[in-house]
Amino acid sequence: MSQKQIDPTWAWQPYAPSADQPWNLRRVAHLYRRLGFGTDWETLNAGLSSTPEQLVNDLVFASPESDSFQSEMKAMSRALVATGNPRDLASAWLYRMINTTNQLQEKTTLFWHGHFATGAQKVQDAFMMQQQNELLRKHALGDFNEMVQDISKDPAMLLYLDSASNRKTHPNENYARELMELFCLGEGNYTEQDIRELAKCFTGWEVRNRRFRFNKYQFDTGSKSFLGTTGEMTGEQAVNHVLNQPTAPVFIAQKLMRFFVMDEPQATAELVAPLALQLRKDNFNVGNTLKTILGSNLFFSDLAIGMKVRSPVELVTTLMRSLNGTSSMDLLASGLHDLGHSIFFPPSVKGWDGGRTWINSSTLLGRANLIHRVLRSENTQFGGGTLAEYTDKHGLSSLTDVADRLIQQLFAVPISNDIRDEIVSSSSEQFSQREEQLRSLIHTFTSIPQFQLS
Amino acid sequence: MNLTRRKLIASSLASASMITIGSSSRSLPGFLLQAADSNAKSDESVLVVVQLSGGNDGLNTVVPFTEPVYYNQRPDLAIPKANVLSIDDSLGFHPVMQGFADLMEDDKLAVVQGVGYPNPNRSHFESMDIWHTCRRKSDVREEGWLGNVMTHQIQEGSTDIPGIHLGAEKQPLALASRSLRIASVKSLDQFKLPADSKTLSSVVAKGEGGGNGGLLDFVQSSTQAAIRTSEQLEEIRSGNTSAVTYPNSALAKKLETAAQLIDSPLATRVYYVTIDGFDTHAKQADAHASLLRQVSSSIKAFVDDITHRGHDRRVMVMCFSEFGRRLKENASDGTDHGAAAPMFFAGSRVKAGFHGKHPSLTDLQQGDLKHQFDFRQLYASVLEHWMKWPAADVLGGQFKPLDVFV
Numbered sequence: 001m002s003q004k005q006i007d008p009t010w011a012w013q014p015y016a017p018s019a020d021q022p023w024n025l026r027r028v029a030h031l032y033r034r035l036g037f038g039t040d041w042e043t044l045n046a047g048l049s050s051t052p053e054q055l056v057n058d059l060v061f062a063s064p065e066s067d068s069f070q071s072e073m074k075a076m077s078r079a080l081v082a083t084g085n086p087r088d089l090a091s092a093w094l095y096r097m098i099n100t101t102n103q104l105q106e107k108t109t110l111f112w113h114g115h116f117a118t119g120a121q122k123v124q125d126a127f128m129m130q131q132q133n134e135l136l137r138k139h140a141l142g143d144f145n146e147m148v149q150d151i152s153k154d155p156a157m158l159l160y161l162d163s164a165s166n167r168k169t170h171p172n173e174n175y176a177r178e179l180m181e182l183f184c185l186g187e188g189n190y191t192e193q194d195i196r197e198l199a200k201c202f203t204g205w206e207v208r209n210r211r212f213r214f215n216k217y218q219f220d221t222g223s224k225s226f227l228g229t230t231g232e233m234t235g236e237q238a239v240n241h242v243l244n245q246p247t248a249p250v251f252i253a254q255k256l257m258r259f260f261v262m263d264e265p266q267a268t269a270e271l272v273a274p275l276a277l278q279l280r281k282d283n284f285n286v287g288n289t290l291k292t293i294l295g296s297n298l299f300f301s302d303l304a305i306g307m308k309v310r311s312p313v314e315l316v317t318t319l320m321r322s323l324n325g326t327s328s329m330d331l332l333a334s335g336l337h338d339l340g341h342s343i344f345f346p347p348s349v350k351g352w353d354g355g356r357t358w359i360n361s362s363t364l365l366g367r368a369n370l371i372h373r374v375l376r377s378e379n380t381q382f383g384g385g386t387l388a389e390y391t392d393k394h395g396l397s398s399l400t401d402v403a404d405r406l407i408q409q410l411f412a413v414p415i416s417n418d419i420r421d422e423i424v425s426s427s428s429e430q431f432s433q434r435e436e437q438l439r440s441l442i443h444t445f446t447s448i449p450q451f452q453l454s
Numbered sequence: 455m456n457l458t459r460r461k462l463i464a465s466s467l468a469s470a471s472m473i474t475i476g477s478s479s480r481s482l483p484g485f486l487l488q489a490a491d492s493n494a495k496s497d498e499s500v501l502v503v504v505q506l507s508g509g510n511d512g513l514n515t516v517v518p519f520t521e522p523v524y525y526n527q528r529p530d531l532a533i534p535k536a537n538v539l540s541i542d543d544s545l546g547f548h549p550v551m552q553g554f555a556d557l558m559e560d561d562k563l564a565v566v567q568g569v570g571y572p573n574p575n576r577s578h579f580e581s582m583d584i585w586h587t588c589r590r591k592s593d594v595r596e597e598g599w600l601g602n603v604m605t606h607q608i609q610e611g612s613t614d615i616p617g618i619h620l621g622a623e624k625q626p627l628a629l630a631s632r633s634l635r636i637a638s639v640k641s642l643d644q645f646k647l648p649a650d651s652k653t654l655s656s657v658v659a660k661g662e663g664g665g666n667g668g669l670l671d672f673v674q675s676s677t678q679a680a681i682r683t684s685e686q687l688e689e690i691r692s693g694n695t696s697a698v699t700y701p702n703s704a705l706a707k708k709l710e711t712a713a714q715l716i717d718s719p720l721a722t723r724v725y726y727v728t729i730d731g732f733d734t735h736a737k738q739a740d741a742h743a744s745l746l747r748q749v750s751s752s753i754k755a756f757v758d759d760i761t762h763r764g765h766d767r768r769v770m771v772m773c774f775s776e777f778g779r780r781l782k783e784n785a786s787d788g789t790d791h792g793a794a795a796p797m798f799f800a801g802s803r804v805k806a807g808f809h810g811k812h813p814s815l816t817d818l819q820q821g822d823l824k825h826q827f828d829f830r831q832l833y834a835s836v837l838e839h840w841m842k843w844p845a846a847d848v849l850g851g852q853f854k855p856l857d858v859f860v
Contacts, residue, residue, distance in 0.1 A: 162736040162786055170785025174735050177577070177791075187580050188591060192820060263669065307669060338640075340624060347623060348730075350579055357624040359673055360638035361680035365645060368654075413670060419657050426653040448657050449673040 011298040012274045015052050021300065023052055025408060030305045033412070033454050034260055035059055035294055036103025038318035041394065041409060056295040060141075060287060065102050077130055086120035086129050090336070090343045091329035093133065097317050104290065108140040109133070110313065111259050113343065114351035116151050116183060118160040120344045128156040128210055129344055141287030144252060144279070145243050148184065152239055153205065153212040161349065164207040168220045171199035178349055184242050186251040190227060197226035201238035249276035249284065256289065261299055262307040263355035306412035309358050310454045312341035315367060316374070318454075319446065322409045323390065328379035335370035339363050359452060368447040375439045387438040399424045399441055406445050413450050423448075499840050500716055500769045502709070502725045503600075504753065505626065508732030509578065510775035511742055512795035512823075515551070516565055516812070520544045523815040527782045531738055531789065545812060550747040553754030554798070561806035562757055563798065564858050566832060568813040570794035570825025574777060578733065578791075582776040586627035588830055588850045599833055600724055601631035602848045603841075608634060615683055617724035618715065620708040626726055635679035636724075642711060645687050655681050690718045698759040701751040705729045709756040717763045723841065732775060736786035749773065753800050766802040770840055770859070773798040774829070780821055794825035797832055803860040831856050 017023035028047040032039040036059075047055050065073075073096055080088040100106050113136055120129045132154050139147035151157055152175070158164055161174040176198035180190045204219030205212070223232050229241055242248065253272035261267075269276075275289055282288050298304055310318070316332045319325065336342055340363055346352060374380055375387075382390035396402045403424050407415045427440040445451060518524050519535040520543070533548055539555040540546035547554050557563035575581045580591060587595045597605070604616045617636040619625050629636040639645050658677050694714045700706040708727040715722060729749060734742050753771055760769045778795030794813050813823040834855035837845040845853075 162788065165786065167785045172735070172784065172786060173790055181577055187577050192576060309669065309673070338622075340622065348578070353624060356669075356672055359676050360619070360625045361635070361676065361683050362622070362638040362640045362645065364677055364680045365684065369646070416662055419660065419662065422657060423653060444653050444657075447654050449670065449677045452673045453670060 006271055006298065006303070008271050008274055011271060012292055012296045014295050015297050015300040017052065023048070026305070027052070027300050028055070029409060030300070030412060031055065031059070031294065032103075033314070033318060034299075034308070036107050037097050037314060038321045038410075039103075040322060040324050041405065044409065052300065053295055056291060060104055060291045060294065063102050063104070065100055065105075069100065077134075081126045081130050084126050086124070086126045086344050087333070089120075089126055089130055089133070090333040090345075093343055094313075094317065094329045094332050094336075097313070098320050104294075105137065105140050108286065108290065109137045110343070111256075112136040112140055112147070114259075114346065114354075115255065116157065117346035117349050117351035118154075118156050119346050119348075123156045123159050125156070125159075125210065128159070132156040133344075141290065142285065144284035144286055145240070148179075148243060149236060149239055151183075152179065152202075152235065155207040155210050155212055158205065158207050158212070163202065163205065166199075166203050166205050166218065168203045168218045171196070171203050171220070173199045175199075175202055179239070180242060182350060184251065185245055185247045186254075189245070189247045189251075194226040197224045198238055198242070200224045201233050201235045205235055243284070249279040252276075252284075252286075253279060253289070256286075256293060258354075260290070260293055261304050263309055264307070306453045308454045309355055310452055311352070311354060311358060312336050312339035312363075312367070313343065314454060315339075315446075315452075316370070318410070319371065319374075324383040326379075326381050326384075327374055327377060331374060331377055331379065332370075335366075335373065338366045339370065364452075367452070368443070371446045372443050375443055386435055387442070388434045391438060399428055399437060402438065402441060403445070406442065410445070411450055412453050415450060419448070497768060498721075498723055499842070500723050500725070500765070501836060501841060502712055502756070502769065502771045503628070503727070504705070504709075504749065504771060504773040505726070505728040506732050506745075506749065506773065506775035507578075507582070507728050507730040508734070508775070509581075509777045509779055509791055510732045510745075510795060511734060511738065511789055511792075512775075512778040513781065514738075514742060515548055515746060516567070516796050517546050517548060518544060518812050518815065519546055521815050523781075527815075529783070530787055531783045542808075545808065547750075548743065548746050550743050551750035553750035553752075557754055557757060557800055558806065562802060562804060563800050564804040564806055565808050566797045566799070566827060566856065566858065567808060567810040568794045568823065568826040569774070569797045569829050569832060570777070570823075571828050571830070572825075574793035574819075574822070574825070576777060576791040576793070578776060583627060585774065585776055585829060586630075588833070588848060593850075595627075596630065597632060597848075598626065598628035598630045599848050600726070601629045601634060601636065603837060603843050603845070604629075604636075604724065605631045605634045606846070607843055614721040615679075615686060616722065617726065618683075618712075618722050619726045620711055621727055623728060623730070626728065629724075629726060633675075635676050636726075637679060637683040639683070639687070639711070641707075642687055642690065642714070645684055651681065651684075686720065690715065690720070694718060696759050697762055698755055700755040700759070701748070703748045703752060705748050706752040706755060709752050710759070713756055713759040713763065716760065716765055716769060734779070734788050735784065735790060736788040738783075738788040753798075757800050757802075761802065769801055770803065770836075771798075771800040772832075772836060773800070774832075778823060781815060781818065781823065782821060793819065793822040795823075797829070799858055805858055805860060809856060809858060827856065828853055832858070835859065 025044060028044050076092050080092050097106050118132055123129055135150055135154055161178060163172050163175040166172045173195050177195045181187050200220045201224055204215040206215050221232060223230060227241060227245060250269050250272060253275035254267040257267040257272055278289050278292060293299060383393060391402050396405055403420045423444045427437045431437045431440055514533055517533045517538045519538045525532045537549040538546035539549060539551060541558055554563055575584060584590060586598045588599050589595045608616050615637050616634055617629055619629055619636055619638045622640045625638045658674060661674055696710055696713060700710045712725040731745050760766045774797045775795055777791060777793055779789035779792040783789055810826050830849045830853040833849060834845050834853045835858050837843045838855055839859050
């Protein structure tokens with residue numbers, strides 16, 4: 001079924017289990033993989049005893065972080081910011097993704113990090129990068145209007161886009177362009193003239209001592225004319241005007257759909273129209289629209305399951321969470337860099353294109369090699385112990401049992417018994433010790449093409 | 455430091471070719487043409503694309519040092535006339551580009567001026583996509599100009615790696631193909647198969663589970679290509695080091711690897727590398743100088759290396775950026791996105807010198823330089839004259855190729 005044939009009304013209506021679209025472990029696993037970073041066997045099974053609507057509702061609205069977890073994260077951030085090295089922030093964030101109970105908030109924060117991409121290689125300040133990360137988290141599931149107003153004054157963002165100074169005589173166009181092109185409207189929905197005029201609205205917006213400052217002497221108080229409006233606008237009013245454009249909710253809905261539902265084909269304006277309408281009527285509340293998306297017919301259909309390429313972050317975090325794993329976060333973070341997903345260091349202000357661009361010969365070998373290193377690291381444990389102990393605890397005595405469990409938990413596309421048996425026999429033939437056999441089994445399963453799909 | 459150069463006359467736009475007066479094009483001694491020491495499998499031409507990402511400021515690269523407008527629009531950033539490495543009476547290179555100056559002196563560099571396209575787009579991503587696919591956003595853009603053409607050229611069942619992208623960044627769209635998989639290699643040393651490769655190869659060869667809307671097929675064929683590439687590169691991994699000393703930069707390392715691969719049994723004909731950082735909105739002077747130095751010295755070292763290895767008659771470097779930058783400098787000691795800019799071709803078989811006139815600094819389009827050559831004309835030159843591949847539909851129209859190769 002091509003996207004042209006998908007009925008936009010059907011697409012976003014709540015999924016109701018039926019004989020040919022049953023509520024089963026496959027769909028529960030799909031939900032946990034997309035809404036967050038996967039989960040373990042017990043949680044997956046527990047999910048089956050809720051209805052899809054209840055489960056989605058709980059995960060979206062009723063999974064807050066505990067106070068003690070939040071304090072722990074605050075302390076961790078403070079310590080890492082003190083080192084001054086932005087690379088350490090990636091390790092802390094990975095820890096949070098793996099351990100937070102509010103999986104959707106964290107997954108959406110990752111989405112916004114790619115959307116409002118800001119690179120530490122240019123900002124070069126751990127404090128500012130962490131502040132931005134907190135800003136994204138604060139507004140992740142909230143009001144997109146507020147997010148944009150705040151990010152427009154975020155010191156890291158302004159520095160990244162060369163807008164730490166913006167003078168009346170020569171307005172800096174960079175933020176004006178990216179605000180419309182990348183953050184709110186999409187390329188082609190404004191003119192070069194609009195960019196020049198909008199840039200005037202941001203004159204006097206500066207960063208001093210890592211904080212936003214409004215320099216009224218540099219602010220152009222004259223009239224500006226862009227996107228169909230003319231007047232003496234402040235920067236805040238200009239941002240509101242951009243967000244009021246009809247294309248804004250469509251653009252955001254398309255991005256949300258791509259990130260949470262399917263990599264391809266590209267979401268058409270027609271298909272996301274109901275979502276865009278909801279965003280507009282709901283004061284741009286992202287959490288409510290995500291609830292619609294994650295509980296929908298389209299989301300739980302075969303048009304979506306297995307139809308995204310796992311990003312490198314999802315690759316490592318899902319593996320860890322599914323098997324109650326812990327490891328060195330630094331090891332994972334440095335591995336991500338090799339796979340093209342260096343969080344806090346996006347390749348450009350456009351973030352990561354994702355989809356097929358995650359996959360090339362170099363990254364494929366990189367994925368296999370990273371998992372190989374993680375499985376062999378002395379810092380890696382599963383359920384607090386070895387793989388052998390972990391599988392014993394779960395009553396998985398044979399390698400085939402383990403293989404079946406991995407397939408159920410980790411794979412979005414079917415794996416034939418033929419493939420399963422080949423991997424099982426190769427692991428048992430090459431190694432005699434159980435721990436080595438299990439490592440080899442997991443390693444091979446995570447190297448095959450099917451594993452790259454979520 | 456000035457070069458001594460014979461005069462080059464820029465022809466009219468209509469013929470768009472170069473006339474030289476003075477000595478005729480030099481021919482290489484016969485024994486170099488034999489490439490006696492080369493163990494290369496193929497005698498076919500090779501293209502090395504060097505992409506400058508971010509929008510290279512052409513005006514400070516090829517400097518119009520006799521134009522008053524250049525100096526009064528760029529009071530801080532304009533390159534002082536005394537510092538320019540002049541090539542003729544009115545144009546010269548940025549002072550750090552000794553490598554390009556030397557190549558020009560050796561008749562191994564061609565500068566095509568004022569390259570762009572109608573209705574220029576000033577978004578990095580959109581403009582780069584246009585350069586990569588010859589299509590605008592409204593069209594379907596699944597394949598790149600090189601990916602598309604290579605797909606038609608590669609024979610059924612061939613195990614050759616058609617093209618190699620050297621770098622860690624995501625693979626340029628120019629190489630994308632519906633069926634071909636171009637290898638992305640970060641470094642030869644890191645390109646090793648995972649420990650249990652036999653089982654992986656076997657599982658992948660089964661090719662199960664297709665029909666998943668293409669995504670699984672894509673990952674499967676990519677995995678197969680990765681395994682195959684790794685096996686082929688295994689033989690090249692050791693030895694084969696360069697006699698030429700390359701500068702110490704990421705771009706130089708990539709080009710050095712390309713030279714090693716060209717001088718190997720691989721029949722690969724397209725290599726693609728990128729260097730990022732040209733988006734100089736603020737404090738341009740030092741950043742741009744550093745980048746130009748890298749580009750100039752790396753390409754010079756590469757051409758020297760290729761010549762030393764005996765492949766210079768069949769290797770061509772093409773260097774471009776997604777747009778130039780605005781004539782008037784901004785208030786942050788930088789420049790903003792522009793339009794037309796120069797392209798460079800380096801190698802023994804270029805028609806050295808300038809092609810076309812320098813774009814006018816007074817007859818502008820929204821403050822930017824107007825283009826005189828469509829980039830697709832240069833693609834046509836590369837595909838038809840250099841690679842001997844029919845351009846067919848990939849350009850999206852008829853574009854008269856420029857005469858830039860010998």
